[in-house]
Amino acid sequence: MPTALITGVTGQDGLYLSELLLAKGYEVYGLVRGQNNPKVDVVRRIDGLKLLYGDLTDLSSLLRAVHSARPDEIYNLGAISYVAYSWENARLTSDVTGMGVLNMLEATRLYCADDPGRVRFYQASSSEMFGKVQEVPQRESTLLWPRSPYGVSKVYGHYMTINYRESYGMHASSGILFNHESPRRGPEFVTRKVTRAVARIVLGLQETLELGNLDARRDWGFAGDYVEAMWLMLQQETADDYVISTGETHSIRELLDVAFAHAGIADWTSYVSLNPELLRPAEVDLLIGDSTKAREQLGWKPKVGFEEMIRMMVDADVAEQRASVS
Template identity: 45%
Template sequence: MSEASGPTALVLGVGGQDGVYLARHLLTLGYRVVGTVREDALDGDRAAYLSGVELRELDVRDRAGFAAILDTVRPDEVYNLAGFTSVGASWGQAELVAETNGMAVLRILEELVAHQDRHGSAPRYFQPSSSEMFGISDQQPQTEGTPHHPRSPYAVTKSFAHHLTVNYRESYGLFTCTGTLYNHESPLRPQQFVTRKITQAVAEIALGRREQVSLGNLDVRRDWGSAADYARSMHLMLQQDEPADFIVATGVSRALSDVLALAFLAVGIDDPTPYVVQDPALMRPAEVVDLAGDPTKAREQLGWEPAYDFETVVDHMVRVDMRRLETGVEESEDYLYP
């Protein structure tokens, strides 16, 4: 335990969507929160969300830098929310994805072992896995035991990191947990993600600033949830008596066309068809058609339940994008929750 009034959490990649929601949740629980960001993000717009967080500069690939922060901060818990997060973009940056999502995790785990050797114990560690690891799966919904069949460079690296985290737990006695996170959204999603692309385009169409949006495969299905809900599950995992692996999902998959329909409905448009152009260039080389997770273990062992439904998440994202366009304020604490 740290000398602060509460536990100390080190959140790698605190400036990302998940990092923001987790940091704010931990602060409400009385944690001291130390968060890492890349040098080019130290003074970014996300600072609006990080009041109360002690920021440190770190590239997650920098093993020596991580080791120094680990020894200085001496956290009780480490959450690795840094990394490359875009499935589509991973095809063009496969080597960077492998370094950031794969080898960086290996270095983190090696340093946790070294820290344990020096001090007799290591902080508890959370590794975010991805539903994309399952790829083509005959099992619907997927469970913690479903085999992996990754279908993108991103998914391959997440599978590698997942198995590393399990292996280091079993081999070195580290308290490491994986949370296989299905798609989770919020107004903090970057614009290159299809959900945010849709909600921003819908807001612009509603305000007369554009006429159409170009999209790829509208039939692809995902299990979509709320980033705020999924951040809560990460913390719960590290509070258990024993480390384990969990699926974090809603249990229901929906087509991308459903996201589209709900987004347009949020601005009073019942039929999105006239506003949508399907672009073959936006199709992925190897698409994962349908993913849905079984959250039974998380519900029964963690007591975790989603607080926000799919409809609320999409409606909230559209309304925030409308406010951004109308006010010119890109980031605000008021945008975080419905």
């Protein structure tokens, strides 16, 4: 039975990944920060998942967690992942999302110093690293030009992963994942913010929705598909970096079209207002990935399309909001 350790296990990706690995017969450990973490109850519902406590900013706690789990695979998903918040607290974002990667890599290196390739390491890189895009579509070789403290921190972690792979011979791979969503997405992210608001509007619980840049375009996929790509990366004989994306781009306006239409509202314009305070200080206007390498080398491709995913999220939010008032 292989063993995996997942940081950021309480997040959307951590939940899907833990379920995937458990279904494949893994022994799975999830790292959570602090015993009063409000999201711990969510992961405790996953049958078979074992919890360890640690903090990405505390190397000693990560060493203890690695020695306790004795993993064959480590998936470093932990981060402060809300881009807008990264401007409000750039230092904390840098410590967790950037330096946290270094701490996790170092804990892994020390644990398997006698055989650097014994533990396979996955780093959750991000399409936000491309920022002010220098090439369309974006691929593994595209110049990185981050436009937020979050993006800068992810670039640091990405290159540190490459450095540990090249310096110490570690089996360390990075997945440059484009936006991936699901009903488990946090309500602060724009897709879930929209689908949750749509649900509340049709149920009479909310009147309007405030958004920022409606013309920003993203390559949106389903998180359940993307965690499979993470696993496939660590099954390869040689570690490498892969763009994971759908190769399609959609605007916030298209997101609104699909979400409101699924709820029976053909014209959403009277329900949506623009709030300049929600605009990013430095906007990323167009992200679209080229996942040819992942498709050819990993045999991966997305299964859930954009409209199907948004409809899934609206249905889940309608059910959740209805249950909350019943």
